[in-house]
Amino acid sequence: MAWPTRAETWGETLEAAREAYSEAANAIARFEPVTFIAKPKNVAEVSLTTGTGVGTLSLAHDDSFLRDMGPSFVVDGGGRVAGVDWLWNAWGNRFPDHERDAAVAESLLEHLAMRRYAAPMVLEGGAIDSDGEGTLIVSETVLLNPNRNPSLGRAEVERYLADFLGARKIVWLAGALAGDPAGGLVDNIACFVKPGVVLALSAADVTDINHAALKDNIARLKAASDAKGRALEVVEIDQPRPRQGEGGRRLPLSYTSLYLANGGAVVPAFEDPQDRLASELFQKLFQGREVVQVPACELALAGVGLRAIALAQPAGTIAPA
Numbered sequence: 001m002a003w004p005t006r007a008e009t010w011g012e013t014l015e016a017a018r019e020a021y022s023e024a025a026n027a028i029a030r031f032e033p034v035t036f037i038a039k040p041k042n043v044a045e046v047s048l049t050t051g052t053g054v055g056t057l058s059l060a061h062d063d064s065f066l067r068d069m070g071p072s073f074v075v076d077g078g079g080r081v082a083g084v085d086w087l088w089n090a091w092g093n094r095f096p097d098h099e100r101d102a103a104v105a106e107s108l109l110e111h112l113a114m115r116r117y118a119a120p121m122v123l124e125g126g127a128i129d130s131d132g133e134g135t136l137i138v139s140e141t142v143l144l145n146p147n148r149n150p151s152l153g154r155a156e157v158e159r160y161l162a163d164f165l166g167a168r169k170i171v172w173l174a175g176a177l178a179g180d181p182a183g184g185l186v187d188n189i190a191c192f193v194k195p196g197v198v199l200a201l202s203a204a205d206v207t208d209i210n211h212a213a214l215k216d217n218i219a220r221l222k223a224a225s226d227a228k229g230r231a232l233e234v235v236e237i238d239q240p241r242p243r244q245g246e247g248g249r250r251l252p253l254s255y256t257s258l259y260l261a262n263g264g265a266v267v268p269a270f271e272d273p274q275d276r277l278a279s280e281l282f283q284k285l286f287q288g289r290e291v292v293q294v295p296a297c298e299l300a301l302a303g304v305g306l307r308a309i310a311l312a313q314p315a316g317t318i319a320p321a
Contacts, residue, residue, distance in 0.1 A: 001021065001024075001025055001034060001035070001036050001037070001064075001066055001309055001310050001311070002036065002037045002038075002061050002063070002064040002065070002066045002069075002104075002309075003018070003021065003036050003037070003038040003039070003042050003045075003046050003064060004017045004018050004021055004064040005039060005042065005061070005062070005063075005064065006062060006063050006064070006095070008095065009063060009064070009302050010301075010302055011246075013298060013301050013302075016298045017064075017298050017299070017301075017302065018045075018049065019049075019298070020294075020295060020296070020298040020299055021064070021309060022049045022050050023294050023295065024259075024266065024294050024306060024309060024310065025050050025054050025310075026050060026051045026053075026054065027264075027266045027292045027294050028259060028261050028264075028266055028310060029050075029051065029052065029053030029054050030053070030261075030264065030290075030292070031261035031262045031263050031264040031290075032261050032262045033053055033054075033055065034050075034053060034054045034055070034310075035054075035055045035056065035057050036050070036054065036055070036056050036057070037056075037057050037058075037059040037061055037066070037104070037108070038056050038057070038058060038059070039058070039059075039060060039061070040058045043056045043058050057111065059104065059107055059108070059111075060100045060103075061100050061101055061104050062090075062095065062097060062098050062099075062100045062101040063090070063095070063098070063101055064309065065126070065304055065308045065309055066104075066309065066310065066311040067125040067126050067187070067307060067308050067309065067310060067311045068091070068124040068125050068126045068127075068182075068185075068308060069088055069101045069102075069104050069105065069124070069125075070104060070105050070108060070125060070311040071083030071084055071085050071086075071105040071108060071109055071116070071311075072084040072086065072123075072125055072128075072164075072165060073312070073313055073314050074117075074164075074165060074166065075314050075316055076319070078317075079316040079317055080316060080317050080318070080319040081114065081313070081314050081315075081316040081317065081318055081319060082114060082115035082116070082117060082319040083105065083108070083109045083112075083114050083115070083116055083117070084116075084117045084119050084164045084165065085105040085106050085109065085116050085117065085118050085119065086105070086119045086121060086122065086123040086124075087102075087119070087120065087121060087122040087123070088101055088102040088104075088105070088122065088124075089102075089122050089147075089148065091124065091181065091182040091183070092145060092147030092148055092182075092183065093147060094181065094182075109321070110321070112313075112318060113318065113320065113321050114318045114319060114320075114321060115318075115319040115320060115321050116321065117164055119160060119164045120160070121149055121152065121157065121160045122148040122149050123143065123148075124142065124182065124185065125311065126182070126185035126186060126187040126188075126307065126308050127139045127142040127143055127182075127184075127185055127186055128143075128161070128165075128186060129186050129187070129190065129191050129192055130165065130167075130192070131192045131194070131195040131196070131226060131227075132192075132195065133195045133226070133227055133228060134166060134167060134168035134169060134226075134227030134228075135167070135168070135169045135170075135171070135192075135195070135226040135227045135228075136161060136165065136167045136169070136170050136171065137171045137173060137186055137190055137191075137192070137198070137221075138157075138161070138170055138171070138172055138173070138186065139172075139173055139174075139176075139184045139185060139186045140172050140173065140174040140184075141174060141176045141183050141184030142182065142183055142184055142185060142186075143157050144157065145183060147183075154172075158170055167227075168227040169224075169225070169226055169227040171220065171221065171224045171232075172220070173186065173189060173190065173216075173217045173220055173221070174213075174216060174217070174220075175189060175210075175212075175213030175214055175215075175216045175217040176188075176189075176213060177189055177201070177210055177213070177214075177252040177254060178209045178210050178213075178250045178252065179245075179249055179250040179251050179252040179303060180252040180303055181302075181303035182303070185308070187254075187256065187257045187305055187307040187308055188201070188252050188254040188256065188257055188305055189201050189214065189217050189254065189256060190217060190221065190256055191256045191257075191258065191307070193235065193285050193286070195226065195228075195230075196226060196228075196230045196232065196233055197232070197233045197235065197285075198221050198232050198233070198234050198235065199235050199237060199255075199256050199285065200214070200217060200218050200221055200234050200235065200236055200237070200256070201214055201217075201236075201237060201238075201239055201254050201255065201256050202214050202215070202218060202236040202237065202238050202239065203215075203238065203239050204238050208239075208242065209250065210239060214239070218234060218236060221234045222234050235281070235285065237255045237256070237278060237281060238274060238277075239253060239254065239255070239274075240253040240254075240255070240270040240272040240274050240275075241272055241273075241274065243270075243297075243300075245300070245301050246301075251300040251301065251303075252300060252303055252304075252305070253270050253272075253296075253300050253305075254268075254305050255267065255268060255274075255278045256305075256307075257296070257304075257305020257306050257307040257308065258282075258305075258306055258307055259306055259307055259310050259312075260286075260289070260312075261289075261312075263288075263289055263290060264289050264290045264291075264292060265282055265286040265289045265290070265291045265292070266292050266294060266306065267279070267282050267291060267292070267293050267294070267306070268293070268294065268295075268296030268299075268305060268306045269293040269294065269295055269296060270295075270296060270297055270300070271295070271297060275293065279291060279293055294306065
């Protein structure tokens with residue numbers, strides 16, 4: 001994880017965001033070790049705020065969404081783990097000063113003494129989701145956006161995803177969640193529960209601004225098969241009730257932006273009546289895992305979800321640099 005620092009992202013909610021990050025980190029640390037990257041001046045604060053099982057790594061950075069700006073970890077047939085370092089331009093140059101974040105993936109891999117594959121394409125980790133068996137769900141509105149990869153078409157993007165991630169089947173989604181400042185990250189609309197099963201956000205209210213986009217996503221998923229030829233089983237989960245942030249902007253609230261830990265599922269809660277129904281569904285979907293709900297409203301104020309702030313490193317032997 002990465003400690004929140006950017007004033008332009010959080011404004012007056014920075015301290016509340018740090019509390020939300022700490023609570024999420026402590027929840028994840030019940031199941032697996034957590035490390036925060038933090039600017040040198042923030043290392044002591046992180047240590048005082050978080051609990052047992054949460055460490056720190058002094059590393060310069062601009063923003064705090066490590067799943068987006070960190071490396072994509074890959075595992076070979078022998079259980080060796082390496083990292084893919086994608087180009088980074090801060091969600092289509094949303095922030096001009098992003099050079100430190102652009103170096104985070106390489107710095108992390110160097111710290112881990114892990115093999116690094118440099119990919120010649122802009123990609124945020126939250127724009128894709130993998131079943132671990134060769135199937136990717138990806139975002140058209142991000143990967144094919146001219147503000148990311150203006151010289152690449154769909155075929156070129158798919159080739160890079162195959163070359164660097166071993167993708168053999170790619171399912172493209174186009175429906176972006178209203179209020180998503182990144183323009184449509186997959187994290188906010190769908191995620192694999194396990195190979196063959198996808199959790200997809202829905203909007204039951206036909207008058208809701210997200211209804212048509214989420215309906216299109218679900219239709220695409222139901223029509224798709226995975227890399228092993230299986231039709232995808234799609235489990236729908238209704239979005240929380242609409243909520244506005246500063247200036248009346250619709251907040252991108254989503255139950256699919258969750259984190260799967262070793263033996264646990266850390267899931268978002270939005271102070272919403274739907275939270276209880278979501279928890280019951282998660283209990284059914286993630287049998288064998290302990291489901292832990294953590295507050296995610298403060299994260300939504302910055303346009304992100306729980307999944308965006310934590311990057312999982314697979315267990316395995318580190319492939320040497």
